[in-house]
Amino acid sequence: MTSVYSYFVDTKVKGKPDVYSVVSNAAFAIMSLGLSTFSPFGFEVDLLYFFCGVLMVQLMKIKLWLIIVGGCFSYSLNILHSTLDTDQRSYDLLNITIDPRSQSQSQVSTAGVSPPDSPRVHVPVPSQADPIPLCSPLQRGNSRRVLAKRDFMSHIEELEKENEKVINTILKLVGGYLKANVVNEDQIAVPEIQADDNLVKDMLPSDLIDKLRYNGKLMFQNECRSLYSSCRKLFLKECLSKLGLEVEELNVEDFDKMEKIGSLIKALNITVRILFPNERILCDHVFLESYNADISFAEVCTELSVSLLRFVNTLATENHQWSYHLVHVIPNVFKTLIDLIPMFDSLFYGQLFSESLRNGAILVGKRLGVFVELESLIHREVAKETVPNGGIHPTTHRVMDYLREVFTNAEIFPIRRGISSFSDQVARIIKVLDTNLEAKSKSYTNPALGHVFMINNLMFLQFGEDYIYGEILGQGWYKSKINQHIELYQRSSWEKILELLKISRRELLAESMEKKVKLFNQQFNEICKAHSEWLIFDDELRGVVVKSVENTLLPTYGTFIGIIHDVVGKDAYKFNWYGIQNIQDRLSHLFSVKIAEG
Incomplete structure (x- = not known):
């Protein structure tokens, strides 16, 4: 739909393709390539060719020489498709075993049917056709992957057997911290956690890591990462369970249970300061390529990280009694999470598949506790x-x-x-x-x-x-x-009064000036009466506001009175104006309401 829309916009409105339509067709070509690896129907390849063709035409319309770019892009996708197709066929043949006796048996058997007692699956080979060599590159590659997977799984089992020894070592390392009361404000000091990023790697037999790395390279990487990540996720759960820090769903009723809050704080610290850094090192040694190491590390850590952050987020967003939790519970959890943010940064920053964990920790930290309240x-x-x-x-x-x-x-x-x-x-x-x-x-x-x-x-x-x-x-x-x-x-309050005090030449008459004086007196009295009932609670600030009004009003008012004297002369006293001292006295009573003592 996007491509059709782009096409009609280009032809009817713009007259030629734009970057949006070019990128759109390139994206759909890549999508078709990906779809062709999973779908058995076959039309996806035709879609790939179609979008590549449209892309080249669009590039040629923009600049003729861009057809070179389109040709290279299309050629790359076709080569990639051929490679993926070959790998898929190889994978489909993994479980087929060719019995060397099948050729001779096909010559003896008139119907070409395997003997009833044959334990294998036979692929009949016509007598006139050459048999598939047992050492062909295709079969040899498939056999190597099957053997590598079998060996890799056996090494995973060895890795799981080492868990108890590793967990006991971690328990000794954090034993003092586990016994501490991390939510008690009266406690003078809490033992620090002695971090050791290489603890797990050093505890495991070095040849075991080498074997995992070697056999993992011979396997399909998706399968390898899946087996490894499942194993390590179970290790993290088992480790926290043995340490007495199982992560559970937090209910509102749990806010008053200090042992649960304490367990959350300890689980956060031990997980981010010890367990995750060790898993990062181990992933880097098992998967030499940083891409595969990053994906595997994300798969290992995501489930536990999400559980911990969900626990904290519930504490931050649920309604609870502020007077207690604001002072004792929330600041402890908040301080723990904020202290761990740099660790989240160093572990997950810049990694496409796990940076969301870092961002999630930062977001929960912003929501937490008193500030949400x-x-x-x-x-x-x-x-x-x-x-x-x-x-x-x-x-x-x-x-x-x-x-x-x-x-x-x-x-x-x-x-x-x-x-x-x-x-x-x-x-x-x-x-x-x-x-x-x-x-x-x-x-x-x-x-x-x-x-x-x-x-x-x-x-x-x-x-x-x-x-x-x-x-x-x-x-x-x-x-x-x-x-x-x-x-x-x-x-907003004195602007209109200041306008009254301005006199034009047409108003240089006694009657006009007398009218202005009456209007001024009326509006001045109304403002002073209303504003004297308002409040400015700080005496010094009140004096500043009154002084600012005086500095604005008195000079203009003095000029106005001087003009009246000049125009009217000795009869000016009949106008009944306020003197400068009277104005100051009235202004001194502005904002005179006091705060009632409670």
């Missing part, structure tokens, strides 16, 4: 209800309470900018909260009050734990955003 809390607070006086939103209070409880111990959870991944996560939470607060500020019918609301909440976030959270994003981040909202507040 905080984001969930922020997004649950929909932007419908507003704080009446522009004060601090309950969500802001609760987020800061969460962070304060989690990060009480600054030694365990260093949250200075750039020191730890915890700092990055806290910064992300604060930015998510900022976005959510912006949405809430839009719900105020008076835009000016929405900006006061943002000023208060940003200042409260900056104050958190003696500016400790201000250090994460930097004081400049908060200062610029607060100043931005102060400016927006002035524009």
Whole structure:
């Protein structure tokens, strides 16, 4: 369908092929080649020739010399098809045995039927035809693969017999760590895991690894990898089972079982620090080609990695009692996973078949624990209800309470900018909260009050734990955003009044000026009355906002009064305007509402 679409677009719209249609036909040619190796029908080869032909025509329309590229590509696919077809026929003949007695028996037997007591499957050979040589390259290659598979399987059995000895050695290596209580905050120290990437390889007989490598090279690689990977996956399961760290599905009821959380932490550490690096080394020695080693390593590790990460992800995403798990459980698991991310990087980075495991670990780490809880809390607070006086939103209070409880111990959870991944996560939470607060500020019918609301909440976030959270994003981040909202507040509330104080030549009349004074007095009184009931909780910040209004309003107002004196003269006192001192007194009462003591 894609090719048909490309064809009509090319002919009707563009007039000639484009890169999309060329790549499309090349892809369909490769697909047809792959399909021909699995399907018995035979039409796939015709499709291969068809798409190769269309590809060459399209290339020739673009540039004549590109037909050379198309010819080379098509020739390569045909050669590859011939090779795969030969290998498939060879594989189909693996179980056929040619009995040297079949020729003589065919000459004796008139019906060409094998004797009843013959234990073999005979392939009759006509008397006038030359018999197939017993040492032909085809038969010899097939026989070698059969023997190699048989030997490889016997070596796999030897490898499995070595498991108990290897597991006992690993048990001795991590024995102290297994006995430690890794989730107890009161415990002073937990024994470190002594990693040894060559432990498994050194424990196995060297000739066994050589035999596996030699016989594996003589087999079909897919079959070889499958047999090897199945064996090693069973070893990993058996090892964790013997260590008492079986990975099970985590239920919500298990969150309170510290032994399960402890087992998860230990299983993560031992698997990623010891088992996986050893399997990586072993794969590299059994499969000399990096491609086959990477695929095999991915097949060995995927199932266990997915189980462990699913366990952690469940802990991160299920709803549970935050007050306990936020402080004791989740930070332990989070710290373990974050510490292991570099190991996931080194083991799986850049490998096509296993990099998804690395990405999965990073993703679960981002979701884990307190940060998921905080984001969930922020997004649950929909932007419908507003704080009446522009004060601090309950969500802001609760987020800061969460962070304060989690990060009480600054030694365990260093949250200075750039020191730890915890700092990055806290910064992300604060930015998510900022976005959510912006949405809430839009719900105020008076835009000016929405900006006061943002000023208060940003200042409260900056104050958190003696500016400790201000250090994460930097004081400049908060200062610029607060100043931005102060400016927006002035524009949305005092802009119209400033417009009243501007006088054109046509308004240089007593009546016009008297009308402007009355309008100014009315609007000024309304703003001062409304804004005096609003809140700015920090006295220093309140003084900054009031001072900014004074600096904007008073010079313009003073100029306006001077013009009235010049035009009206001694009758100017009849206009009943405010004096400069009166204006300052009224502005000093802005945002005078205080937070009620709870």
